[in-house]
Amino acid sequence: MRIFHGWFIAAAAFVTLFITVGVPFYGMPFFYDYFIRDFGWTRAQTSSGIAVATILIQPAAGLLLHRFSPRRLILFGSAMLALALAGFSFGNGSLLLYYLAWGAFMTGYVYSGPLPHQVILSQWFRRNRGLAMGFAYLGLGLGGAVSQKCVALPLIQAFGWRTALLWMAASFVLLVPLLLFLVRDRPSDLGLNPDGDPQPPEEARLESKPFRQLLRQPSFWLLAAGSACSIGAIGSVNQHMKLLFQDAGLSGSTVADTTFLILISSLAGRVVMGWMADRFSKKRVMLAAYLFVALPLPLLFVIEQPGAPELFAVLFGFGLGADFMLIPLMAAQLFGANSLARVMGIVLPVDSIAQTCFPFLLGLMRDRLGDYHSGVVLVAALALAGATAVAFLPPLGATPQLPTVRPTRESYEPS
Numbered sequence: 001m002r003i004f005h006g007w008f009i010a011a012a013a014f015v016t017l018f019i020t021v022g023v024p025f026y027g028m029p030f031f032y033d034y035f036i037r038d039f040g041w042t043r044a045q046t047s048s049g050i051a052v053a054t055i056l057i058q059p060a061a062g063l064l065l066h067r068f069s070p071r072r073l074i075l076f077g078s079a080m081l082a083l084a085l086a087g088f089s090f091g092n093g094s095l096l097l098y099y100l101a102w103g104a105f106m107t108g109y110v111y112s113g114p115l116p117h118q119v120i121l122s123q124w125f126r127r128n129r130g131l132a133m134g135f136a137y138l139g140l141g142l143g144g145a146v147s148q149k150c151v152a153l154p155l156i157q158a159f160g161w162r163t164a165l166l167w168m169a170a171s172f173v174l175l176v177p178l179l180l181f182l183v184r185d186r187p188s189d190l191g192l193n194p195d196g197d198p199q200p201p202e203e204a205r206l207e208s209k210p211f212r213q214l215l216r217q218p219s220f221w222l223l224a225a226g227s228a229c230s231i232g233a234i235g236s237v238n239q240h241m242k243l244l245f246q247d248a249g250l251s252g253s254t255v256a257d258t259t260f261l262i263l264i265s266s267l268a269g270r271v272v273m274g275w276m277a278d279r280f281s282k283k284r285v286m287l288a289a290y291l292f293v294a295l296p297l298p299l300l301f302v303i304e305q306p307g308a309p310e311l312f313a314v315l316f317g318f319g320l321g322a323d324f325m326l327i328p329l330m331a332a333q334l335f336g337a338n339s340l341a342r343v344m345g346i347v348l349p350v351d352s353i354a355q356t357c358f359p360f361l362l363g364l365m366r367d368r369l370g371d372y373h374s375g376v377v378l379v380a381a382l383a384l385a386g387a388t389a390v391a392f393l394p395p396l397g398a399t400p401q402l403p404t405v406r407p408t409r410e411s412y413e414p415s
Contacts, residue, residue, distance in 0.1 A: 004196035005187070006124035010132045012183050013117045014139035019171055020078055020112040022143015023151055024085060024105070026263065027168065029239050030152040030256075031088070033246075034161045039093040044363035047239055049095075051356040053102035058349035061110040066341035070116035071183050075176070077112025080104050082172040089165035106352075114140070115344050118328035122337040123186040126194045127278065130329055134274020137325045138267050145263030149256040209339040214346070219334050219394050224347045226389025227327045228354040230290050233297070233383035234320055235355030236362045236375070244372050248304040258309045262317035269321025277326060282333050286326040287390045292319025294383035300376045327351070330393070358382065 032046045065073070087101035117136060125132040155164035187193055193200045214220050242255045269289065277285045296315035299308050331343045362375040369375075 005184075005190060005192060006121075006132065006194070006196065009120060009124050009183060010136050012178050013121060013136035015178060016074060016078075016112070016139070016175055016183075017114070017117060017136060018139035018143035019175055020074070020081055021109070021114065022140045022145075022263075023147045023171070024081055024168060025109065025113075025147075026144035026238065026259070027147035027152045028088075028105075029242060030148045030156075031161055031165070032239075033242065034156075035091070035098075039091070041093075041095075042363075042367055043240075043243060044360060044367050045095065047359050047363040049098050049102040050106070050239070051353075051360040052099050053106040054349075054352045054356040057103055057106040058110055058352045061107060061349070065110070065115060065119075065345045069185055070119045071179055071185050073111040073116045074183075075112075075179050077108040077110065077116075078172045078175050078179075079108070081108030081112060082169040084108060085165045085169035089162040089169070109352075110348070114324060114328075115341070115348050118344060119341045120183070120185060122328065122332050122340050124194055126337070128195055129332065130274040130277035130282075130325075131271075132274075133325050133329060134270040134272075137270045137274075137321070140324075141263050141266040141270055141321055144266070145260050147259075147263075149260045153252075153256055209335055209342065211342060211346070214335065214339070214343060217335075220343070222389050222393050223327070223330060223334065223343075224350050226290070226386045226393070227323075227347060228350050228386070229382045229389065230293055230323055230386030231351045232354030232358040233293060233379045233386065234323060236359045236379045236382075237297075237300075237316070239356075239359035240362055240366070240372070240375075243366070244300065245303065245309075247372060250304060250309070254309060258313045261310060261313035262320065265314045265317030266321025269318040269323075270325055272318075273322035274325060274329075277329050281395075282326065282330050283390065283393050283395065285322070286330055286393075287387060289319050289322035289326055290383070290387035290390050292316070293323055294319075294380060294387055297376065297380040297383060300379075301373070334394070 028050075032043075035041055035046050036043065081104075084101050084103075084105035087097070087104060091098060091101070114137075118133065121132050121136060122129060151168065152164060155167055158164075159167070184190055241259065242252070245255045245258070246252075269292070273285055273289055292315060296312050296319075299312040302308050303312065327347065328340060328344055331347065332340050335343050358379070362372070362379065365375045365378070366372050
């Protein structure tokens, strides 16, 4: 039996997300203490780079996503990420140069990260969309799992932190043949239909909703606000975990081990929740994932206790893995796959601003108050607010769809 080409697309997405997001995004916080040590920066200054770049880059970049081929965007974004990592390696203590490197990093993240992969996979799959995205996101989770313990730490120990960043930049060369010869934007490029079906699904015949119509729907704002709060909490933990653990007297190896366990647990979250999203209410699955993010956060108050890092890692990691993946699945369910690039072109920048600005706020609170206690309370409140917003999303099928149109080629554009 011939394997549907969409699964090769999902496998390619596994690899590209491993290299473009998993390793660099989760690996960069491991370099923060070297920046603080060598450049004399504060924690707030060090964590401000990603926040400034996100605010300046992501809103405009996200609005352009629906206009270009996702495959070509991934190529361009990969080049920008490699350039950014090289820029970090040549840092000299100038915050301006640091912010410019983060600007290139964020540009690369927008154009080669989750969103173009979500658009491609939403075009290739309908019935198995959750499973396909869950499999692709395993690459992101696995890349994140090995980013500190198996990539950043051994490279730093062998070559120093500057050369470690250059080796990470060089890895992007591996993506070029994969993107040129295997990946295609949509099944119609190869004369196929989603899931390998003989006929295109009714969903493919729906018009793409314009921005003005999306912005008038309460469900759009609930999805944006809920995901921003939950991802803001996740970003705060990811960016400050090493520093928080150091304040609690825990070693760098414990941080790396905990990060590894979080992201291994996230692999299970992606697969299990992706499978469940294909079979049960996406709203309930998403709510469960957001609660997995929120409920273990109080463990950060006693993280130095035996077993606390491991318990936190398993629970938080499971929710983290499903959290990001369920946003495009819910968006496609509410607004249709052909509107996904427009929806996520707004939601992703909003989420990313939260993901980077709340860690900056957390750094300011730590610098001024002397500990992370108040900051952890804020992070827990954010996570619970995200779950609450998801609880108010409309039930399955409550969002009206636009009338169908004739199945022209334009209908299958990922707009």
